[in-house]
Amino acid sequence: MLETAITILGIDPGLRITGFGIVSKTGSKLAYITSGCIKAPESDLPGRLKTILESLREVIQTYLPQQVAIEKVFVNVNPQSTLLLGQARGTAICAAVLEDLPVAEYTALQVKQAVVGNGHAKKEQVQEMVRRLLRLPGNPSPDAADALACAICHAHGGQGLGSIATAGYRVKRGRLV
Numbered sequence: 001m002l003e004t005a006i007t008i009l010g011i012d013p014g015l016r017i018t019g020f021g022i023v024s025k026t027g028s029k030l031a032y033i034t035s036g037c038i039k040a041p042e043s044d045l046p047g048r049l050k051t052i053l054e055s056l057r058e059v060i061q062t063y064l065p066q067q068v069a070i071e072k073v074f075v076n077v078n079p080q081s082t083l084l085l086g087q088a089r090g091t092a093i094c095a096a097v098l099e100d101l102p103v104a105e106y107t108a109l110q111v112k113q114a115v116v117g118n119g120h121a122k123k124e125q126v127q128e129m130v131r132r133l134l135r136l137p138g139n140p141s142p143d144a145a146d147a148l149a150c151a152i153c154h155a156h157g158g159q160g161l162g163s164i165a166t167a168g169y170r171v172k173r174g175r176l177v
Contacts, residue, residue: 003026003027004026005024005025005026005031006024006025006026006066006067006155007022007023007024007025007033007063007064007065007066007067008022008023008024008025008065008066008067008068008069008151008154008155009021009022009059009060009063009065009067009068009069009096009101009151010022010023010068010069010070010146010147010148010149010150010151010152010153010154011056011068011069011070011071011092011096011147011150012071012143012144012146012147012150013052013070013071013073013085013088013089013091013092014085014088014143015040015045015048015084015085015087015088016039016040016048017037017038017039017040017143018037018038018040018052018055018056018088018092018143019035019036019037019038019141019142019143019144019145019146019147020035020036020037020038020056020059020144020147021034021035021036021140021144021145021147021148021149021150021151022034022035022059022063022065022151023134023148023151023152023155025155030133030134030152030155031134032134032135032136032148033063034063035140035144035145035147035148036059036144037141037143037144038051038052038055038056040052045084045087048088049087049088049091052088052091052092052095053091053094053095056091056092056095056096057095057098057099060095060096060099060101061099065101066101067101067102067104067154068093068096068101068102068103068104069103069104069105069106069150069151069153069154070089070092070093070096070103070104070105070106070150071089071105071106071107071108071111071146071150072089072105072106072107072108073085073086073089074107074108104154106150106153106154110153111126111146111149111150111153112126112149114149114152114153114156114157115129115130115133115149115152115153116129123142123145123146126142126145126146126149127139127140127142127145129149130145130148130149130152131145133152134148134152
């Protein structure tokens with residue numbers, strides 16, 4: 001039986017730097033396609049959001065991923081920072097849905113657990129495991145590594161449990177809800 005490859009775009013949203021990473025999954029094998037960072041200019045909020053939207057749409061139109069995985073926003077000590085990050089995240093989701101792509105969402109804890117085996121892993125541990133899992137010559141930048149980790153998380157668990165698709169569900173205490 002010939003297995004088809006699924007291409008997954010992982011996104012680590014940020015107002016200054018949005019990381020992206022694309023992997024291909026064939027069966028249980030992962031292959032690195034590309035990764036990078038979108039650096040928004042030091043301008044007003046609408047200008048930054050426009051850069052994120054246009055740049056992610058360009059990535060999507062260039063590499064044609066079939067699915068998108070994005071990191072959920074956690075609540076910071078500063079509510080204003082959380083709201084701003086939420087706008088960057090919403091813009092990234094808009095880039096995907098404008099291209100008719102399904103979007104799955106994962107918490108940082110879920111991503112780290114899937115990639116490192118420890119939900120409280122440090123950034124350096126995530127970078128190292130992403131490098132190893134994708135057989136990269138060096139560690140990707142922290143933002144690109146987080147985006148690749150999000151795509152890896154989706155590839156490992158977000159495709160479904162058996163034939164049950166997990167997009168649109170949340171994981172609570174290890175169970176889909």
